[in-house]
Amino acid sequence: MSIRLSNGSEIPIEMHKVRIVQRTRLAPAHERLRAIEEAGYNTFLLRSRSIFLDMLTDSGTNAMTDNQLAAMMQSDDAYAGSESFAKLEQSVADIFGYQYVLPAHQGRACEHLLAKAFVKPGHIVPMNYHFTTTKAHFDLAGGKVLELYTPEALNTRSSCPFKGNMDLGRLSAAIEKAGPENVSFVRMEATTNLIGGQPFSIENLRQVKALVEPLNIFLVVDGSLISENAYFIRQREPGYENVSIRDIIREMMSIADLCYLSGRKSCSVRGGMIATNRKDLFEAIRPWLPVYEGFFTYGGMSSKEIEAMAVGIREMTDVEVAGSSADAIRYFACLLEKEGIPVVTPPGGLACHLDATRFVDHLPQSEYPAGALAAAVYLTSGIRGMERGSVSMDRDEEGNDVPADMELLRLAVPRRVYTMSHYQYAADRLRWLYDHRKLIGGLEFYEEPPVLRFFGGKMKPKGADWGAALAAEFVSQFGPHC
């Protein structure tokens, strides 16, 4: 929730009390330099003890509630027929209005099951934007992911409220070209992770459904950030300002044929699930669940997490929970904008995104500007963000680098974890870095996995050791202990 102060400014106000805390530590700059070198300039490979603010992801890093933790104590570990699963089914029925539930260990496991059941060689899978694991699974099954976003989606300086909308003209043309029988399904990601956590509107979802339903193509929603997408619909879509998050989610689900999600985000647990009312879709996926995940009533999740998910699904419909990270992101993005730092607008869900193309405009895309910026931000602040640019794209079949549509540094805002002083600290260090941005150089790989290279790949400064020079400049200004 945001609250207006008497001076007219707005701040995100925490509608919770902090009763358990975890210590963090600001490693000095020389230690950060060593840590990023050892990590091959890849923030994924840093250890927690070297990190002050962990803004890599909001995935599985949210603060859980007292009710979730209490529910975990009551879990039923029965291999089959667990009562914990029955509670999850009930929550899904109450909130999503879906009868059939398939639990999985996380979101990508759901994607694997969907790919196994529905994606065939030569198929296309149209979507508003891809997510890394989604694309990997659908590609591996022989499908082709088509991203049919509107032109506004890639504009980093926009006021468009729904940059996650599907372009209906492009969708219709793609289906006509491939033939409806060669379309696995259409996927709408709520909210589009890789292009700034941007939502789609209910109107757009309805239009997509109207287009595909007569062609016998089913509509899948990736609901990993469903409560945030619903929160943006409530804030931005005319007619929804007084509709509850619960009713908006229910309406989205009544339009979709199937929803899968990573429970690590909106639900604030570690797990995933697929849910639907379509018996045919459920039955096509169900046989694969025990093969890849686990028995039907746990599917690779611990029963504790299933209990917490049953609670998290209900809690995410509370407007104060649904908006907890979105409001903080808006505050953080506004602080950065005031400092002249290029951020993606409008601010979306999951993270504040820096536009590396503008931040380090002297670096060509072939030198991974977003990856370089991620390393530089860590070096000068101890803040770990995540590269969402060309490092996050794998090479094509000929081994060529595939330039990403956007070069972003994602500074994720896990729900209820950080405070205003953290955002103010981040804004200050980012301002310093922006003033010294010409010290940031490019990167090149020296170890490169063939799939999802961003997770485990290692890089080094291209040419001169700009990392050491940047750290030295930082120490000369702030001293050796900052």
Ligand SMILES: Cc1ncc(COP(=O)(O)O)c(C=O)c1O
């Ligand atoms: C939109 C979206 N879909 C799928 C996934 C994959 O989920 P998981 O990390 O739980 O495997 C993620 C993870 O960040 C995501 O953001």
